[in-house]
Amino acid sequence: MRYMRSLSRRTFLRGAGGVTIALPFLDEMRTRSVWAAPVAPPTRAFNIFLGGGVPGPHQKNGLVGPLAPLLPLKDKMAFMRGIQGPDGHPVAAGAAFVGKSLVNDTTAGGPSIDNEIMRHAYMAGRPPTPIDVQGMGFYYKFLDNPSRWVKSWDEQGRPKGGLVDNPADLFTSFFGNAPGGGPAAAPVPMPGAAPPAPSPDQKLATSILDTVVGEYKFYTGDRSNLSMASRSKLADHLDAVRQLENRISGVSLVGQGGGAAGIGCTTPGAPAADLYVSVHHNGAGSGGNVVTADFVKSFKVMADLWTMAVTCDLFRFGFTVCCCAGDGATFTGPYSVAGQMVDMAAAGETHGTNHAMGDNPADGSVALLHNGWHTHLFLECCAYVMEQLDRVTESNGKTILDNSFVLLGTDLGTNHVGRSVFYGVSQANGKFKPGMYDVQGSLLDFLGSCKAAMGLGGAPTAGMSGFIA
């Protein structure tokens, strides 16, 4: 049953008047940690997305120029050139990890590949981790058409997992107020360690959330009278409330649920409170000016937290979004593009830069140059996530990146067309071969070939098999 949690987080005491009293649940949670390292690395899948595409002219010279951030991953990833995807931001962004066109703004043409891998790998349809799917990153046009930034879709093609864009929120939702702040990361408290005594206010705050959690559990559990789709939506909300509990109670998710904190799991330092750089708008407004250095710093801090949470087995499926397609965001300030400092403000607003470039930009054109700066920036963020996943070696001697299915993808090729959309896939424990591949076929063909290699059925499409081990 996908909605049942392995850990009961509610304690009831029978009061004198026959009333059940909801008490803070924390003590019970802390004694239920499952701490043994897994025998083998678990099945994981992550979608790493950048909006706006990697234009064909940038791709042709390989991992240089705008694609230089990917160079450190050349022996880790299989990169694809030549995939034909759909045209237009909403359609293409919604199809990026699905392969099929959207039904509407909030319904994909089917599940995303990570969701298919999840349901194939886990009998219950979901992993035994505290969080099913965790998103992280920036999408400034957040309030209009979620298909642009939703990068995981469930079996009904509904959005799965939330996108967190505030480093402080990401930290507290994972690690609560766990010690560890400061430059030296503290080890995760061992299970059974006595928690600090909560204040009366904390008791009632956690009792409120405890009561709330109980209600969500009822409506997502076996006695619920809701449809499975409705339960799934409330289950996402339940996850969010639980993460909120962590912040209020100061309790880390590490060690909770059926997951197992892996090698290298430590509680990182809490991020500074001034790292939030997002502006939510619906397209009527603008993402505004974003200082590039602040953007990169904020993203990388979140990437550190997100990958540490993977290391600690808080989730095995998730996605990251590194901006920007029709976001109305303009990056400013100095930035190093493949070793050369540029003034990002000169590149203008990201979407406008794409339009200025057009569908068939000439080599050496200013618009193509400026687009390359944005491409480099977004790929730097994407590469950073994958590099962090590559820093942790697991029990089989391979890194998390090596063991996981990590799919780097974007929405478009050049400007607003799906010609030669750029993708990359990790080795997924030996299923894919690193390198640069010129493939022929559609996005659906490519994802189908990936699924075949991952053992989900079907066969690789002709022209799409060279990267499969």
Next chain:
Amino acid sequence: MRRVSFGLIATSIIFGGCTGQVGDGASGGTTQPPSDDITKMQSAQCMAAPLATGSAYVRRLTRWEYANTIADTLNVHLDDTTTALIPSDIRANGFSNDFGGQLASFDNADQYSKTADAVGALLGQTPNWLAPFATCNDTGGACRDSIVHGLGLRLFRRPATPEETTAFGGLFDAAIAAGIKTAPEAAGYVVRAMLQSPQFLYRLEAQTSTGDPNARAIDAYELASRLSYLIWASAPDSELLDAAAKGDLLSPDKLRAEITRMLAQPRGRDTIQRYFREYLTLDDLDDATRAPSFTPALAAAMKKETLDVVADQLWDAKQPLVSTMLTTRSTIVSPMLAQFYGAGTPDANGRLSLANSPNRAGLLTHASVLTVDGDANASIVERGLFVFRNFLCQDVPMPPVGATSVMLAPDTASERQKSDARLAHDPCASCHGQFDPLAYAFEPFDSMGAVQTKDVNGNAVRQDGWVTELAKAPSVPYTDVVSYMNTLAQDPRVSACVTKKVAQFAWGRAMTDGDQCMLSDIQARLNASQGRTFADLITGVAVNPNFRYTAVK
């Protein structure tokens, strides 16, 4: 900018393989004369249609529904700062109450928690706030249960279950055990928990089958909530809950009487304004930037004009929805906007006749709507697509590879000349031919909605055109904006599309092919109504048989 353009303005484009999608066809000659029977579809061909369409889904309160609900149940009126704590609504499929955009995230949980805390704090400052919910005021078990039941009835919109009474009563007791001294203080914690619970935040309905594998008749309390959120965007009041308790809502006559009562309340006026804010994307004006002269004050005046006209003519004066919306020659404007329009001086109430203004007729000629193109070019493409999508409920696919870089007319050509070039170029014409002519009448308006005789490049402007038909049917020509609006008002596709849009807003989801019978039924009820008003259309939704069923899939 007002709206992000996707770049079809300055260049001509090529469309390939384009086929327009047929509208919903909700009107026409297939309907039978409507009866007052709310249990049967009005169309003979739909008598056996499913009573629940789509999949079973759950809707969360929007920001405005949350604020209304708090005000109407707890008498707590949130200021702008507190309202801003409520999670923002994500616009999906054109409306920000679409259930699909209501994603759950840590941010949401955090914001709901903060809002609940703020509401609890406001209650703490309000003497006797608990009185409407319980006749007692002590911390004993009986009073505790009475308080929880009273709060649950209003906040959960149905009687609390024994399990809920136990759970929330337990929180009440925990507060007392923690040192809270009074019942109102302890009840404040109960409210804070209830406001974060799924029974409050989500409009929960049982979705398990009771025999029919596809549909379940909702109960009286669920129907009360559907009615109240449809008409008031808020929770049922005591009278409606009483009617639910007595089973009155299951009686057609009493249901109609209740709908009539509800439509007479002030909240209905708010609802029509909310609908038009969404339908015409008027809230985009809140963040409008363009030319220096397009000031926030002017943008606000534009938005207010449309909202005032909607409330005044379509609600208060009960004028026919479609024809008034498209052809009204009177408006309500601020002095600033009157000067901008150059259409005379309004009276003391802002009322201004446009009878002598040849270019203005209906909401589509309000500056609030004419600014949809989002750039300085007053784009025929953007304006035409807006009419095509929102008044004919049709769409076209994205342009094919390379289309956006094809130049068919010089940059300095007028919008009409560029469109003529597109329509003369066969691959372009297949799609642009469907929607470009729907904007020709607006060429005498610049990108800010002011009247112009020449465009930004000095080209003379035209306003003649035609209303496009599908399947090679003859197009209907028009000579100017007034005749265009009259033509649109008579087009059954427009009425059907307006019905479809209102139904989408009412159901909180995009309509699909499976909804055709429901839509045709609502359309038939609207056509048979005396005034064909917005209220009649809302009534049509509420008395449609589907309104009393939920899918159980």
